[in-house]
Amino acid sequence: MLPGAACAFAVLLSPAVLPDQAGRVLTAAALPFGFYAAGATARALRPGHPVADRLLAVGVLHLAGIAGAVAGARLPGGSWPAATVGWVSAVLFASGFVALLDLLARYPTGQYAWAWVAGPVRVAAVATAIVTTVAVLGSPRIVSVLELPTGPNPAHLAALASASGAFLVALAAPLLGLGLLLARYRGASVLDRGQMRWPIVTTAVLVAGLVSTGLAERVLGPEVQTALFVGAATAVPASFLIGLLRRTEEADRLAAVEESRARIAQVAVSERRRIERDLHDGAQQQLLALLARVELARARLGEGDEAVERELGAIGEAIGSVHRDLRELARGIHPAVLTDCGLVEAVRSALARLPLDTRLDVSPDVERSRFGEPVEAAAYFLVLEGVTNVLKHADTADAHVSITAAGGLLTVTVRDPGRGFADPREPRGGLTGLRDRLAAAGGVLEVTSRPGYGTTLRGVLPVAGHV
Structure with missing residues (x-):
């Protein structure tokens, strides 16, 4: 100067x-x-x-x-x-x-x-x-x-x-x-x-x-x-200066948006876990207590009125069904296995409950690693959305899920050889929410599909570090 x-x-x-x-x-x-x-x-x-x-x-x-x-x-x-x-x-x-x-x-x-x-x-x-x-x-x-x-x-x-x-x-x-x-x-x-x-x-x-x-x-x-x-x-230096200031302002704004997205994703994960705990510790426990009271009443009734016993049995079954539905709902909001055991076990557990012939390939690095909560949640729900779409729309019982990590990126892919669809760029149902979920975790979703050639969902998420 x-x-x-x-x-x-x-x-x-x-x-x-x-x-x-x-x-x-x-x-x-x-x-x-x-x-x-x-x-x-x-x-x-x-x-x-x-x-x-x-x-x-x-x-x-x-x-x-x-x-x-x-x-x-x-x-x-x-x-x-x-x-x-x-x-x-x-x-x-x-x-x-x-x-x-x-x-x-x-x-x-x-x-x-x-x-x-x-x-x-x-x-x-x-x-x-x-x-x-x-x-x-x-x-x-x-x-x-x-x-x-x-x-x-x-x-x-x-x-x-x-x-x-x-x-x-x-x-x-x-x-x-x-x-x-x-x-x-x-x-x-x-x-x-x-x-x-x-x-x-x-x-x-x-x-x-x-x-x-x-x-x-x-x-x-x-x-x-x-x-x-x-x-x-004289317009040359002015154009460079204006471009520099505008670019850095845009870059700062985008960085602030990304930070805000990351905070929102973290808050969303924490909120889902809180709701899951509330359901488990509150409504589910109350249903179990109510079911126990029904069974106790049936035991005390003995050889009494068969109609009353049948009614109590039906009430017990209904309570049990509601409890199972509530447990599945809680697992869908934020599965406990995802928190306790990590992404791979949560995906295996989800695939085991579905009537699909699904092949799961997991790289050794992913098998031994834990990632940030927003990343694991986004990857898990990508797999869940992908295989659910196979059940609903693909007209096939085959699917292939792969999870790999390399170069600081976690890549999750769900493929099916089903009927596909015409324009994968057009938002379709849950894919719009899935794109938003991955974007909030700093990732991107790629959808590839063609009628008669199946569909591929590919999510790429940044992982700054893993344990």
Whole structure:
């Protein structure tokens, strides 16, 4: 921040230092000032974000190059100090384009989309410094990034005269960065694409302006070309800043939603367990006590009225049936075996009660593990919903359930070779609630089906750790 402020201050002094060149200096500095201001704002609002640092780096390097050009124009022409300042300012200014390449390669997340990109960016930085140095040595006059009047170059090497314009290769860096950004856009999420569109448009305008500078000057004139280019280019840093702020706000909002979902899932699991306990300790125990009283009354009745005995027997059977239904209801709300023994035993217990020929495959890691309550509950009810749908709709008695864990993900799959259905993307009955249940635990549900080829439910749930 401080070096950038010093360079900005030096550029703003140009009207006093070079009155006859002040317009050219300030016009050239408009875009670097935009990057510097955008970077400083981004750093204040999103400290530590790589995109903020790169925005600031582009502005500082270009301002430093321009400040060096102003300082070099005030030094004695043809002197070694002037040549040294011209060389340093040229390297800094060219490096600003490499910083723009790095910004485009990292935008909008701050990380490279592909690990291999880091190598070419480093090579571009080193190559730019070397090529610029060669161009400076090959120039017969002291190099000025603003093309200000300078004296003869005391470091000129005639053998390198043909390379005097080689530093213009640095202008290809933004073009390469734009290509990387476009390639990243193709595979980006909807959130990232929304923040990438305007930077792509504004950077394309900037690159087109850099490439066509000579032609535009001849057609429109230097003044008109400069005014149009500067006006369009100042939108570039603003588009990056707005995209960065909007993306981080959306990311924060999504993170808050995910945290809220996780809390809701945990509360739902706890509430289901509470209801199950209440049913077990309350209504079920009362029914058992009532059944015991009926049996006691029948024992005391002895060989009494057969009609009364039959009625008491019927009442006892009805109470027993209600108790069994209530026990099944409690098990469906949150099966005790899921809490006590884990996911695999709960699934085995559920499948054993169903009239299906179900094959269950469980990976050893899952067999020996316990997962978080929301994850186990979501996985259990996925299996339950899947096999229930096989019974109701698949017109088959065969099903295959598999549960695996790898790479921090628990995958639960229920397949059947039944009749299937036409559009698995359309919400159908319990699948909508199942999607919501998995989403609340941080997972996703994939449904694959085709008429005559069966149905596959595949749930993927993140497991941060397991016991």
